[in-house]
Amino acid sequence: MRGGSLSGSGLTGSTCIAYLQNSSTSKTLIANVSAGQTYYLHLDAWGPPDCGDFTELTISAPTPPLPAIINVPSLPYSSGSGPTCGKGDKFNASTLSPLCGNSSYYNSEDMMWIFTPTATGQISIQLTSSTTWTGLVVYQGGTFDPTTNTLTGGSCIAYEQSPSSNKTLRLCVQAGQTYYGALPTVALL
């Protein structure tokens, strides 16, 4: 529940923003929250019995949304969770030249990670997702213009485009080279 007023007679004037009611014992509830807002989390039961035990209740900290284009500070790197929703359809045949793989995998909103390894060797890029029909592509070098989101002259060095949701790319990188890893999905994450 968001907002409202809590008093001896109950909670009034609040908005129900998320709930989970079922017969399972452990539960995970996901909700979007806003800074400065007061939230009320209520635990109750169908009953009988009229009460019960629980081992623990945890509330995670909110993670701010990822930007559409991320300059990776150093490797190893982990993005945390995030959707491509709201990031815009920036990368496709008109902004990436040459285009890596099948152009049909560039039809949706997308994200880009830019990284420069400090050591030469093999790296793996792992995507954990529940969304199918995604594509991961990696370019080495080239010129990226952030005002127009165009990448020209880069070399397509690795990509995976498939119906499967999780993906792992393994590729060799060189120290000091800049790499552009794009997630130009055909379906929204």
Ligand SMILES: [Ca+2]
């Ligand atoms: Ca796209």
